[in-house]
Amino acid sequence: MADALGLFEQAVLLSLVRLGKEAYGRRILDDIERRLERPVTAGALYSTLDRLEAKGLVSSQLAAGTPVRGGRPRRYYTLNALGSAALNRARAAIDGIWQGVAVPLGGPT
Amino acid sequence: MSAERPAPDDAAPPRWAEAMLLRVLAPADAPAIAGDLLEHYREGVLPARGRLRADLWYVGQLASLCGRIAIGAKAGRLHDRSLGVALGGVLALVIVLSNVVLPKVGVTFPDADLDGPLFMVLLFAAFATCGFLAYRRRRSFAAPFRAGLIVAFCSLSIAMLTFFAVDNLFFDLVSRQPEKIWSFRHSHDASMRTHINLGLAKGVVLFLPILTGLGGVCGSLGGLFGSLLTFLRSLLSGESRS
Numbered sequence: 001m002a003d004a005l006g007l008f009e010q011a012v013l014l015s016l017v018r019l020g021k022e023a024y025g026r027r028i029l030d031d032i033e034r035r036l037e038r039p040v041t042a043g044a045l046y047s048t049l050d051r052l053e054a055k056g057l058v059s060s061q062l063a064a065g066t067p068v069r070g071g072r073p074r075r076y077y078t079l080n081a082l083g084s085a086a087l088n089r090a091r092a093a094i095d096g097i098w099q100g101v102a103v104p105l106g107g108p109t
Numbered sequence: 110m111s112a113e114r115p116a117p118d119d120a121a122p123p124r125w126a127e128a129m130l131l132r133v134l135a136p137a138d139a140p141a142i143a144g145d146l147l148e149h150y151r152e153g154v155l156p157a158r159g160r161l162r163a164d165l166w167y168v169g170q171l172a173s174l175c176g177r178i179a180i181g182a183k184a185g186r187l188h189d190r191s192l193g194v195a196l197g198g199v200l201a202l203v204i205v206l207s208n209v210v211l212p213k214v215g216v217t218f219p220d221a222d223l224d225g226p227l228f229m230v231l232l233f234a235a236f237a238t239c240g241f242l243a244y245r246r247r248r249s250f251a252a253p254f255r256a257g258l259i260v261a262f263c264s265l266s267i268a269m270l271t272f273f274a275v276d277n278l279f280f281d282l283v284s285r286q287p288e289k290i291w292s293f294r295h296s297h298d299a300s301m302r303t304h305i306n307l308g309l310a311k312g313v314v315l316f317l318p319i320l321t322g323l324g325g326v327c328g329s330l331g332g333l334f335g336s337l338l339t340f341l342r343s344l345l346s347g348e349s350r351s
Contacts, residue, residue, distance in 0.1 A: 025145030030153070043173030046142055054245055059342075065144055068151050072144025 005090045011036060012048050013087050016058060016079045024063075024074040025049075049077060057083035122150050122167035130171050133178055135249035146170055188246070189256045192239050193263025200264055201271040208275050212282055236261050236324040240331025250332055257328015262321045269313055276305045 005013070015031040016023045025045070033040050052058045058077050065072045079087075121127070130146070131139045146167065155163040239260040240253030276283050283289065284301045298304035 025142065026149045029145070029149065041173035042142065042146060042170040043175075043177035046138070046174065047177040050248065062141065065140075066148075069144035069148045072140045072147065074144065075138075075141035 004093070005086055008044065008048055009052060010087065010090050012045070012052065013057065013079060013083055016077055016083075017087075021076070023077045028077070052083070053077075055082070056080060057086055120151050120155055122147070123164055126164075126168050126171050130174065133171075133175055135247065135251075137248050142174070186255075186259065189239065189243065189259040190263055192242075192256075193260040194267065196235055196260060196264035197267025200268040204268060204271045204275060208283055208286075209279050212285075233323065233327045235264075236327035237331035237334070240328030241335045242331075243328065244332035244335035250329070250336070253328045253332025253335070254325045255328070257331070258321055258325040260328070261324020262317070265317055265320050265324075269309065269317065272312070273306075273309050276309065277302075280305075 011032050012028065015028045015035070019027050019031060025042075028049075029040055029042065029045055032045070049058065049060075053060060057080055059080055060075050060077045062073045062075055065074060127143065127147075130143055134142055150163055150167055154166045158166065236257045239256045243252040243256035244250075246252065280302060283305065289301070289305065292308075293301050293304045296304055298307060
């Protein structure tokens with residue numbers, strides 16, 4: 001996987017790590033909105049999940065629905081080994097580019 | 110948001126918006142995404158924001174999904190077109206090699222080989238591969254069919270244009286091909302050039318639409334293979350929760 005992960009892709013993958021077996025669309029949306037502290041649209045989330053699945057970083061399974069969903073199924077997402085490796089690389093890259101820089105940076109905010 | 114009392118299970122977003130959502134999404138994705146939005150609407154947004162703002166939220170989510178689908182479809186078509194042009198380039202190279210370059214160095218490569226069984230199998234396999242890739246990108250059954258159509262049309266149009274250019278620019282060389290001499294003798298055409306160009310015109314009118322349609326069928330088969338592979342993988346992974 002040579003492609004570098006974008007910030008939103010990292011947020012989605014990390015949400016899968018945090019949610020574990022409870023990672024389905026609505027929970028992921030909630031979790032990312034809380035972490036990013038901004039509203040996230042369904043279009044952005046599902047197209048990202050689609051892309052990550054096409055790259056083989058995540059896989060998904062359908063499971064039975066509940067009455068609150070009108071009986072519609074849930075699609076649970078799981079992080080694959082490739083996804084874990086991509087996240088590790090992304091973290092290492094961030095650490096690398098911040099190395100030697102004192103945080104927080106000074107100057108006007 | 111979680112402190113709010115959840116809305117009852119019969120609270121629903123605007124019916125037209127929900128119907129539109131189910132219509133615009135790929136059949137494989139629609140139920141789960143519509144379920145997620147309905148759950149979020151009932152448990153999160155409606156109790157916190159009230160009916161009007163919750164309905165607006167739902168319509169906003171629908172708009173975002175429509176926007177992403179439009180962008181995705183456009184990107185998909187561009188991608189299919191690029192694959193079609195690339196395959197057309199390969200075909201054009203083979204045509205130039207077999208009709209111009211090899212005969213000039215004394216190697217004969219009958220034109221008939223370009224519609225021989227092996228060549229056709231390879232061509233259809235290429236269309237099926239494009240369908241397979243389209244399925245992996247879009248997870249819908251319409252995308253592989255469309256990919257097969259687009260790739261077949263683009264590549265075969267380029268191939269036919271190349272034939273037209275080669276046959277006219279290198280007429281002296283091409284008109285010496287045994288199968289062309291044979292078919293000209295068995296036709297009622299006034300000249301070899303007329304015979305060759307009529308053959309090309311027939312190819313455009315008759316074979317281009319037929320082969321484009323077959324490209325769509327091959328693309329669908331590739332998509333079917335992709336869905337079968339996904340299904341088998343999910344069975345083997347043993348992660349089914351239902």
